[in-house]
Amino acid sequence: MLNMEVIAEIRRRHLVSKESISSIARDLNLSRPTVRKHLQTIETLGYVRQHQPAPKLGCFQATLESWLQTERHLPKAQRRTAKRLFEGLQSEGYRGAYDSVQRCVKQWKSAQLAPSVKGAFVPLVFVPGDACQFDWSQEQVDIDGVVQTIKVAHFRLAYSRQMFVVAYPRETQEMVLDAHNRAFAFFGGVPQRLIYDNLKTVVDAILVGKERRFNRRFMALANHYLFEPVACTPESGWEKGQVENQVGNVREWLFTPMARFKSFELLNEWLSKRCLELAARSHPAEAERTIAQCFEQERARLRPVASEFAGYVEQMMRVSSTCLVRVDRNRYSVPADFAGKVVSVRVFADQIRLVIDGQVIAQHGRRFGRDQLIFDPWHYLPVLEKKPGALRNGAPFVEWDLPKAVKAVRDRVLKQPRGDRAFVELLLAAREVGLDTLQVACELTLECGVVTAAVVMNELRRLTAPERPERISLPEQLRLQVEPMADCSRYDHLLGRQHVH
Structure with missing residues (x-):
């Protein structure tokens, strides 16, 4: 039996292109009677077996159908599959193939469906807010x-x-x-x-x-x-x-x-x-x-939202010795004080929060991809106190996006003796007063021309020192009754007496 594509080509070449039957038969390797036959083919042809014989199933078919009729009222999970039914028939003496049983089960189930409702649906109606x-x-x-x-x-x-x-x-x-x-x-x-x-x-x-x-x-x-x-x-x-x-x-x-x-x-x-x-x-x-x-x-029919749900997925993880936790194939830093401890990692759609005893100890914007390291350099400052040399090649500090003035001071201080430890002390001070204050102190230091950690620290102290009050109010009991008068001649007198001696 030819497929419909070949039949369509035969009809198109003869009826449209006016090609001869002999030429079509020779080109398609068909006989001329076959070509003539399919020139009359309009609708889809194909042999479909209307009934599949199952001689060995024979008398067992009634037993199989009775089982199916009994089990149709059971919950789906309790009904036997075609494979289990086949095994049951074998115990009854059936020696035929599984395919015959499977085909019979399928045909029986199809016959139970009402043909009039196949492909039909019930229109749905909803009320506001439902x-x-x-x-x-x-x-x-x-x-x-x-x-x-x-x-x-x-x-x-x-x-x-x-x-x-x-x-x-x-x-x-x-x-x-x-x-x-x-x-x-x-x-x-x-x-x-x-x-x-x-x-x-x-x-x-x-x-x-x-x-x-x-x-x-x-x-x-x-x-x-x-x-x-x-x-x-x-x-x-x-x-x-x-x-x-x-x-x-x-x-x-x-x-x-x-x-x-x-x-x-x-x-x-x-x-x-x-x-x-x-x-x-x-x-x-x-x-x-x-x-x-x-x-x-x-x-107007929707229920008002009282508060937003905390939409995170939580997992407990141990912080590595390098102060990192692994989340979704990427690693995020944790403050060094928590190295080796178990923390709660809360994974949001757009951020990662690390929590201990209900307190957020670190927060990062979430990254997608693989094998990325997401650092907060401030997490590693306690380590720098003991290992200041890590400032030069430590991964969290290599690409640290510091303000321009701070970078300039860092580059010059690190060239000085014990400069790494001196700059770490500046960072520790900045952790208390803020990076913006350190930036101003570095700018003032660069303006004066003498760039050392001591000068920057002095500028930091000046910037963070409390303002002196213009006037101090004292209680009456502490006020001086006779205010002292400045008399520089007293120093001359003292110098003269020393000269005499």
Whole structure:
């Protein structure tokens, strides 16, 4: 049997190009009767076996169907698979192939479905403030000249159709938590329910029916905002069809052609603005009103946000001897006082916080990528007190972005004897009074022309010394009754007496 592409070529070459049957048969290595036959073929042809014989299944088919009929009323988890049913028939004496059993099971299950409802759906109606649908999509963008694949979180209020989208470098739980914070701030409130796929960052386990075991950290978010999480039936995307359609529309509206921005912050500001602009379109169910007008009605029904959820994922880690902790393939510095200790690492979508006993001991902007070292040089000052030589080649200090005047003083002081220790003392002083004060002291030192650590320290003390009061008020008892008079002749008198002796 020829495929339809060859049949179409035969008909096109003979009926359109007026090529002879002999030429077509010779070129396609076919017989002329075959060519003549397929010149009459218009509809798709193909042999489909209407019934697959299963002679060995025979009398066992009734047993198999009775098992299937009995088990159809059991929960899905308790029903036997085709493989288990095959093993059961073998114990009854069946000696045929597994394929026959599998085919019979499939045909029996298909026959149980009412043909009239296949592909049919129930239209859904939502009231204001009732539900919001959530989904992720994958897009291509240019961030600071680098084309990369990003993840976009989609929210859609089911009644008003108001959408909100926000972009992230990846799809992780802290991103999910942050996206909800942003969405509720954008909407100005929280709906009663949020509808999800069975995301691993949201659902830990799918149980019987609609029962789910949700992730504990995600449930902390739901309990904070008091919304009900609802997970769709697997492979039933129509249960959140609005946001499914939104994914395709947003790709066309916002990411075609490719979006180009300097940073994720600028991209997300633009996306938020575009979500408001697109709300000027007509509402799909209420053509006389816009999405924005319906949103204003729905906003009044949303639950107000009392406070923002702390959207981080926490893990306990031990600080290395080099004062670093490893997070997501990158390393971040910790104050040297905590080397070797266990700290709580709180991973947010855009930052890393290190906490001990509820106190934040360090904070860094989050980096994405691999094998990056993120230092705060001030974390290593206690180490410099004991090892000042590390100032010259220590990784945290090599690319330290110090003010220009401070760099100039450093370069000159380090060339002097014991200059590394002297400059470390300046840094220790700056930790107390601030880097800006050290910068001013260095500028004054450079102006005077004598550049040493002692001169800079003297300028620091002058800058930080408390101001002297113009007049001191004293109680009456401490006031002098007779104020002394300056008499320089007394010194001459004393000098004269010494001269006589």
